[in-house]
Amino acid sequence: MSASPEFVSHVRDLLSPLGPLTDGKFFGGHAMKYEGKQFAMVMGNILYFRVNEATRSEYEKRGSTSFSYSTKRGVVQVRTYYSAPEELFENTELLLSWAKKAIKVAATA
Template structure:
C-alpha cells in the first residue's frame, strides 16, 4: 500500500522542528530520515517508528504493533519498526520526543 500523500505532509509538518528531515520511497511507502538515518516510515496512513532494545517495551506498553506483511511462505514480522502509539498524532511534543528516541534507535 502506498503512503497517503496528505498524511505524509501532516507528519512532515509535525516533525519539522527536528530539521534535516528527508523522505524517499521505501517498501511502497515513504521513509523518513534524519541526517541519512531512517527512523520512521509511512505506509497508507500509518506511521511506523524505529525501535531498539531499550524502547521496544515502551511501544508495546502503549499497544503498538511491529510491522508485518505476508508472503507465500507466511507472515513476516519486522521488529525494528512499530506503529506509532495513537496519542502521538494528537500530541506534537510527544511525537517529537518519541521520534528523537527512534532516531537514537536508528543510530544503534
Template sequence: MSGPAALEQAREFADQLAPLGPVKVERLFGGAVLKADGRAFAFVADGMLYLRVDAETRDAFTARGSVPFSYPTRKGRVEARSYFEAPSELFDDPDLLLAWTRAAIAAAGRAAVRAPRSRRRPSPMA
C-alpha cells in the same frame, strides 16, 4: 494507500517534526521513508506511521499496544521488529510526537553504530 498518498502523509509528518531539524522524505516501495542525518527512523505504509525501535525503546511501544510492522508472504506473515506502529496518542500531542521521534532517531543511530556498512572490495580489474 497509494505511493503518492503515503508520500504526502510522510511529508505532513515531516512538517510536524520541523523542530527536530531537517527530515528527508523518500519513496519506499508503496510507502515513504523519513530520514534524519541520512538514517531511516520512520516510514509510512498503509496509512500508518511506523517508528524505529530497538532494545532500549521496544518496551515503551509494546506497553501502549503497538505492534511491529508486518507484511504477508507466501509462507505467512513476516514481522519487521525494528519498526513499530506509532501509538495513536502521539498524534494528539505534538510534544509527545517529537519525544518519541527523537527516541526513534536515536534508535536508528544506535543501529547504524552496531551494523557499519561493509567496505567495498577493490575491483579485480584494477
C-alpha cells in the same frame, strides 16, 4: 499498502521542528531520515518508528504493533519498526520526543 501522500505530508509537517529531514519512497512506503539514517516510515496511514530492545516495550505497553507484511510463506514481522501510538498525534511535543528516541536508535543501529 502504499503510503498516503496526504498522511506523509502531515507527518512531515509534524516532524519539521526536528530540523532537516530527508524522505523518499520505497516499496510502496515512505522513509523518513535524519542525517541519512532512517528512523521512521509511513505505510498507508500508519507512522512507524525505529525501535530496539530498550524502546520496544514502551510501544508494546501502548498497544503498538510491529510492521508486518504477507508473503506466500506467511506473515513477516519487522520488529525494528513499531506503529506510533495514536495519542502521539494529539501532543506534538510527545510525538517529537518519541521521534528523537527513534533517531537515537537509528543512529546506533
